Amino acid sequence: MGTSMKTFHCDVCTGPLFFENSVCTQCNSPVGYFPDRNEMAAFKGKRQRPCRNYEAEQICNWMIAAEDPEDYCVSCRLTRIIPSLAQPGNRALWHSLEIAKRRLVYTLLDLGLPVVSKTVDAEQGLAFEFKADEAGEGETPVLTGHAEGVITLNIAEADDAERERRRTQLREPYRTLLGHFRHETGHYYWDLLIRDSERIADFRRMFGDERADYAQAMQHHYDSGPPADWQRSFVSAYASSHPWEDWAETWAHYLHMTDSLDTASALGIAVRPVSRKAPRIVPARGLAGFGDLSGSWASLTCALNCLNRSMGLQDAYPFVLSESALSKLHYVHELVSGDDPRVARDRAAPAGMMRRPGVSRPPIAAVG
Numbered sequence: 001m002g003t004s005m006k007t008f009h010c011d012v013c014t015g016p017l018f019f020e021n022s023v024c025t026q027c028n029s030p031v032g033y034f035p036d037r038n039e040m041a042a043f044k045g046k047r048q049r050p051c052r053n054y055e056a057e058q059i060c061n062w063m064i065a066a067e068d069p070e071d072y073c074v075s076c077r078l079t080r081i082i083p084s085l086a087q088p089g090n091r092a093l094w095h096s097l098e099i100a101k102r103r104l105v106y107t108l109l110d111l112g113l114p115v116v117s118k119t120v121d122a123e124q125g126l127a128f129e130f131k132a133d134e135a136g137e138g139e140t141p142v143l144t145g146h147a148e149g150v151i152t153l154n155i156a157e158a159d160d161a162e163r164e165r166r167r168t169q170l171r172e173p174y175r176t177l178l179g180h181f182r183h184e185t186g187h188y189y190w191d192l193l194i195r196d197s198e199r200i201a202d203f204r205r206m207f208g209d210e211r212a213d214y215a216q217a218m219q220h221h222y223d224s225g226p227p228a229d230w231q232r233s234f235v236s237a238y239a240s241s242h243p244w245e246d247w248a249e250t251w252a253h254y255l256h257m258t259d260s261l262d263t264a265s266a267l268g269i270a271v272r273p274v275s276r277k278a279p280r281i282v283p284a285r286g287l288a289g290f291g292d293l294s295g296s297w298a299s300l301t302c303a304l305n306c307l308n309r310s311m312g313l314q315d316a317y318p319f320v321l322s323e324s325a326l327s328k329l330h331y332v333h334e335l336v337s338g339d340d341p342r343v344a345r346d347r348a349a350p351a352g353m354m355r356r357p358g359v360s361r362p363p364i365a366a367v368g
Contacts (some may be wrong), residue, residue, distance in 0.1 A: 029042040032048075051064055078119070079098070079129075096158040103178060116366075123149075131149070146185075151185065157180055196248075226241070233325070234322075236319070250325070250328045253319075306319055
């Protein structure tokens with residue numbers, strides 16, 4: 001497995017760099033992200049070149065190896081439809097979509113999961129389509145969703161005010177653009193790693209039978225709402241609608257956990273355990289069992305919520321994980337940890353897939 005979402009520094013002036021930077025704010029050097037090295041650096045004189053969306057559109061900050069015949073980076077080449085840039089505001093929305101997608105791709109590569117474009121593997125590859133609702137009466141709105149490796153996102157989700165309106169309307173405690181990406185890739189990786197595999201029986205024991213009528217289940221969910229006791233079994237209310245959605249919500253939650261924990265580790269954050277049972281020194285993902293990971297997560301999210309409340313903000317983490325929800329997260333953890341040789345076989349890298357060499361991780365400190 002790769003490294004965490006680490007801290008970056010300019011190799012010209014040593015100033016701090018964020019993952020989204022294209023210019024160092026201290027020395028003005030043009031910088032970019034080198035995905036094969038997991039490094040942010042100035043690219044002048046490097047054996048790499050900027051992504052076409054970096055040079056032509058100022059939308060991307062990822063680099064491409066000099067010998068790579070592609071014009072687009074490993075993230076941008078997954079996008080096959082973008083919104084019309086002739087429409088005011090669409091460029092800014094597209095930029096936000098690509099920022100969230102790059103963070104998603106970073107995590108997927110970090111987990112060692114296959115990331116390959118449909119232009120390389122039309123049957124099992126991945127593609128993103130960013131679409132806007134058409135103006136006019138009777139037009140069908142664009143629905144965010146996944147179908148056979150194609151993830152469609154309504155660009156309205158990249159508008160903070162519109163997304164908040166939808167979050168409030170749907171009574172959701174948490175709705176983010178990155179969360180949408182993580183949820184929809186859950187459906188994609190279910191198809192890739194579980195559907196038609198020998199793991200389907202284990203999945204059904206844990207999440208339920210996905211052969212239940214999906215349209216009927218969703219209609220019931222929107223008509224009647226979730227069960228009153230949904231928190232006993234699910235990570236979110238929406239997860240209770242159907243086994244596929246339970247899986248996708250759990251998958252997204254696992255990516256939230258691992259990415260946040262690894263970022264905390266890279267920053268050297270130390271937190272006080274929420275109980276005596278919580279571990280005091282917890283290795284980052286891939287180096288410890290799920291019990292240590294979930295204990296460290298409880299400590300970190302308690303700290304995040306306390307900090308937000310100190311600033312007069314809503315909780316950063318408005319969830320309570322039941323034993324059942326933790327068991328499902330454990331299932332995802334085992335699936336992506338790489339310990340199962342069946343998963344390793346499924347992850348055999350096809351042509352065009354990028355992998356990052358494994359690097360050991362620093363521990364997450366939890367001080368008592």
